[in-house]
Amino acid sequence: MFNIYNQKGNDRLITVKAPGKLYIAGEYAVVETGYPSIIVALNQFVTVEISQSKSYGSIVSKQYRDDSVLWRRQGDQMILDNRDNTFNYIISAIRLTEEYAQALGRPMELYDLRVNSDLDSPNGKKYGLGSSAAVTVATVKGLCQFYKLPLTKSQLFKLSAIAHLDVQGNGSLGDIAASVYGGWIAYWSFDRDWLLAARTQQSLTELVNQPWPSLKITQLTQPDNLRLIIGWTGTPASTSHLVDKVAIQKSRQHQIYAEFLRDSKNCLEDLIQGFKDGSLERIKAGIKRNREILQQLADFTKVAIETPTLKKMCDIAVENTAAAKSSGAGGGDCGIVVIDKQVNVDSMIERWKENGITRLALNVHPVIDLNKE
Template sequence: MPDSVINTGQVVHVSVPGSIMLLGEHSVLYSQPAVACAVDRYMRVQVELLTSRDIVVESALGPYCSHLDNLQESISHRFLVEILRRWRETLACGLKISIASEFSHTVGLGSSAAVTVALVSALRAVCGLPLDQQEILRSSVEVVRAVQGRGSGTDLAASVYGGVIAFDADTLQVRRLSSELPIDLYYAGYKTPTTDVLARVAEESVRVPGVVDALYRLMGDVSREAITAIKADDLSQLGRCMNVYQGLMDALNVNDAVLSAIVYGLRALPGVMGAKISGSGLGDCVCALGDAGAGLSGFERIPVSVSPVGVSVDVFPR
């Protein structure tokens, strides 16, 4: 990689959309396809070069200050630290990194994925490398898997490419399906970390391994049917697929009473064609397909639309 080519009189601005899972939760980790989309809530990262080798970060998660050659660990900024560790031999100087988000990290819109994509893209720009979506995705997936131990990369792919996508976690293949879908999100009011949910599912699967493996295959079949429906612009069929997938999530034991109340409340609305958990489950969000009208009372609505664009990078004078 080349050394830094952006000078201290320039600033790199990166914008990355958040993301949600539409179908493929859990099964995507077992060689099944996933469907996801970028949403119009954005992570924005600004990077300036310093004359020193210092790293100075401003973020809603708290400040972070360290030295590029001796990076201090940070739970809140663990993805950022891992990225910097991979780039420190290439960077000619330190950085001031400012992170601003239009969505909270407590809501499942892929904040960790978005900030990872943003910083990888920013450092590529600093070093004069092109906006290569597949390379940004590959590098971002490596970072997330190094930090978490596992991760499909579906949220990363949606944030990189934008729109509605189909994703294969084994090959990192991304297929663009559409630029829009009528979606709505409702937040359960709490969120169980994905790693905790995966651990619980893994523990349960030991007791009935054949059944869980069959569930993953069924989930894959439903995701493939949903991909066909999106490509055909058949929203009614997509809604049916979402409802079926919700049943499989319930069978996987990642549903709960609050999520069920949101799902069935949304399905009762005349403009909603389907509703299911978005994400790993045991809290977080439910996604509705269609027009929820005045909405579902008693639960927090998170207004979102599909973002047709993914990561974008600009360089400006300071």
């Protein structure tokens, strides 16, 4: 799983996986410092393999064979031989992890890095499972093993979060947390303005070894009678673009946006308590309320969070005694359904099919133990 390390003569082969994720609740509000969300890690993965090389290193993706990247060393610097590539998150993760490795006195080496993902559909469409976050986490984790760097979950999150933020520029980084910690998590986002300033004044080792303002990650326990079902609309969506649209509108309507943040925070605190109490009914009520709050956000920002297909998916689920809502930024991708395990969902799934909605055969990935996996 996450930590497989093989020694074959002088050749080292590192194989790591990072799970994808889905947001359960708290979307959009979580991009603001200190606001809570609930996210779940899923049993679909990005796999990264790293092995030593001699003259040239390579970065190869099974999904993008035509866009493989060759690179070489110039001193300790990584020099790319082609600048236009689809591997921005991988490159950012490599640069940051190697900066960290050098700070800990590790000499730089050449290696081949191979990436394979099952977070997208067979025809290449994105499910919205956080592939960019998973590949960032897997790359950082694999390189830390390759360079034999000690690593805690907190350090892995912080290195991956910085690398991801360098590319995407926005977002809460909750998807990074899900790929690092596994299972169900409650996630409160850190102060990104603080991080931006701190990076100009502190070393990378100092940054990853100190508390980050407002950051909080807590594992949650799924109630025994809770079943999570995921529906896919077949329409990919861009999280960063949707977040940007909301950001533009919030600057024009401060009071309404402040009310949205307050409502989302209250809803999520109640939802998190529902997990602590093991109360499926309280969780379902929280999911229903969060859907309403996101619909209000969509109304005043004019951002299509819940598309007609997502609405149909949720409405059908609600008719079958479930609680349902869009997942993540919306605009397409996936919706989540929370329902009692005793309820037969065959008719719900059949109606989904009739409306062009696919049930994804995904399960929750367990809490990750870095000492065992």
